[in-house]
Amino acid sequence: xxxxxxxxxxxxxxxxxxxxxxxxxxxxxxxxxxxxxxxxxxxxxxxxxxxxxxxxxxxxxxxxxxxxxxxxxxxxxxxxxxxxxxxxxxxxxxxxxxxxxxxxxxxxxxxxxxxxxxxxxxxxxxxxxxxxxxxxxxxxxxxxxxxxxxxxxxxxxxxxxxxxxxxxxxxxxxxxxxxxxxxxxxxxxxxxxxxxxxxxxxxxxxxxxxxxxxxxxxxxxxxxxxxxxxxxxxxxxxxxxxxxxxxxxxxxxxxxxxxxxxxxxxxxxxxxxxxxxxxxxxxxxxxxxxxxxxxxxxxxxxxxxxxxxxxxxxxxxxxxxxxxxxxxxxxxxxxxxxxxxxxxxxxxxxxxxxxxxxxxxxxxxxxxxxxxxxxxxxxxxxxxxxxxxxxxxxxxxxxxxxxxx
Numbered sequence: 246x247x248x249x250x251x252x253x254x255x256x257x258x259x260x261x262x263x264x265x266x267x268x269x270x271x272x273x274x275x276x277x278x279x280x281x282x283x284x285x286x287x288x289x290x291x292x293x294x295x296x297x298x299x300x301x302x303x304x305x306x307x308x309x310x311x312x313x314x315x316x317x318x319x320x321x322x323x324x325x326x327x328x329x330x331x332x333x334x335x336x337x338x339x340x341x342x343x344x345x346x347x348x349x350x351x352x353x354x355x356x357x358x359x360x361x362x363x364x365x366x367x368x369x370x371x372x373x374x375x376x377x378x379x380x381x382x383x384x385x386x387x388x389x390x391x392x393x394x395x396x397x398x399x400x401x402x403x404x405x406x407x408x409x410x411x412x413x414x415x416x417x418x419x420x421x422x423x424x425x426x427x428x429x430x431x432x433x434x435x436x437x438x439x440x441x442x443x444x445x446x447x448x449x450x451x452x453x454x455x456x457x458x459x460x461x462x463x464x465x466x467x468x469x470x471x472x473x474x475x476x477x478x479x480x481x482x483x484x485x486x487x488x489x490x491x492x493x494x495x496x497x498x499x500x501x502x503x504x505x506x507x508x509x510x511x512x513x514x515x516x517x518x519x520x521x522x523x524x525x526x527x528x529x530x531x532x533x534x535x536x537x538x539x540x541x542x543x544x545x546x547x548x549x550x551x552x553x554x555x556x557x558x559x560x561x562x563x564x565x566x567x568x569x570x571x572x573x574x575x576x577x578x579x580x581x582x583x584x585x586x587x588x589x590x591x592x593x594x595x596x597x598x599x600x601x602x603x604x605x606x607x608x609x610x611x612x613x614x615x616x617x618x619x620x621x622x623x624x625x626x627x628x629x630x631x632x633x634x635x636x637x638x639x640x641x642x643x644x645x646x647x648x649x650x
Contacts, residue, residue, distance in 0.1 A: 315497040317466050320490040322353055328487050329355050335392025336360065337385055337411075338399035339367040342424050345454030346398065348374060349461045349493035357381065360388025389414040394488070396422040402613040404428045405435040417442040420484060424449050425509065426502035429474055431606040445474035446485040448492060449505050457493045466495020474502045510600045515593060529634045539637035547634070548641055 303314045320328075334357040336347045343359070350357040358381045361367040368382070376382040385407075389395055395415060397404055405428065415421055421443050423429070428437035429445065439445050449470040450457045460467045469492075471485040478484075489497045500508075513519070525546055532542035557566040567575050599605050612618065629635060642648060 313499055315486050317490050317495050320487055325487060325491050326354055332356065332393045333358060333391050334394045334396060335388040336396040336398060337388060338403070339371050340398065340400065341454035342457070343398040343454065344374065345457035346492040348458055350491055353491055355491060358383060358388050358391060360385040386414065392419065394420040394422055398424055401425065401427045402610055404437060405610060406614065408437045412440065415440050415443055420444040420446065422488060423447045426472065426506035427606065430502050430506045431603055434603055434606050434610060439475060442477055444477050444481040444484060446481050446488065447472040447474065447502055447505060448485060448489040448494065449509070450494065461493035466493055468496050468498065469494035470500045470505050471497045472500050472502050472505055507600055510605050511597050514596055526634065539633060540641060543634060543637040543641055547638055
């Protein structure tokens with residue numbers, strides 16, 4: 246019965262999301278990976294005091310607050326192979342995170358298998374990436390039955406839809422792994438109530454799965470959060486740390502499931518995506534309405550920000566960026582920043598409230614579960630593509646030397 250339920254759920258509207266490109270999310274550090282070859286890892290850049298190493302744990306002073314940070318060097322490949330020698334890592338879903346984390350696990354030599362709907366778009370992509378049907382690529386139910394650590398990397402809406410079929414297969418002794426706290430934290434809405442006899446852990450990379458993969462291949466590693474939702478064995482935290490390194494993290498920061506999902510939903514709606522896009526549009530539109538050309542408005546709003554100033558902030562901090570600008574620019578930025586903060590802070594408080602009380606979760610579940618979700622999403626994307634700011638931007642980007650044929 247569980248098998249039929251799962252297949253039906255995945256063939257629903259939610260399944261169509263699994264093959265859709267995942268919007269690149271999270272930090273500017275991740276985004277700048279393709280711009281600068283020598284990004285300083287965030288952990289080292291943020292250190293305000295000396296790091297103290299105690300049994301592999303780094304206690305680092307972050308602007309007066311001491312936190313424990315774990316790093317990849319604590320878990321060399323040989324240690325990972327020994328730690329997971331009796332485990333089968335069943336990675337469910339092959340979207341952006343599934344792709345990145347799965348390939349990194351495979352390159353690390355661990356026993357990882359992929360579970361997706363047979364012959365669907367994700368199945369075909371997995372085959373293209375070298376996963377072999379019947380060897381390390383299975384349908385979801387078979388993968389879960391073979392796995393000891395079940396990595397649920399389906400989309401948030403898909404996790405909710407398929408949970409009635411997945412839950413009965415999470416038998417005692419298995420470990421349930423998430424890369425986002427969404428489903429268990431908002432269980433009243435998602436109905437993802439985890440079994441009481443399994444460890445439940447989280448590794449949340451601070452970037453898209455594609456960035457998880459690219460930084461791993463460059464010999465670096467993405468920053469990730471780790472958390473424990475349920476510790477049955479007494480080893481859940483250690484397992485989360487080991488999994489974090491195994492999937493390609495360079496530095497691991499402790500948090501909780503609740504704080505991870507609150508900060509994630511809040512951040513991507515704020516400065517990381519929604520807020521920054523809104524500011525781009527507002528500034529661009531005012532410049533155009535005041536008689537400036539599309540190229541000038543775009544260069545002053547987006548091009549200079551993304552190609553010059555934001556990289557400086559990512560590498561050295563806001564104070565360093567201020568120091569690199571003219572005295573006139575510096576004076577104006579300092580004077581106006583407090584006005585923007587005072588104006589925007591109430592909006593950010595409203596946003597955090599909407600995340601914490603579940604309104605944003607309900608909105609996501611309702612919208613992303615609609616049968617015509619893909620059509621509505623594509624219409625919204627086309628509207629963004631058709632905005633003058635991004636049409637002008639396409640022309641500006643085409644003039645960059647690297648885009649010249």
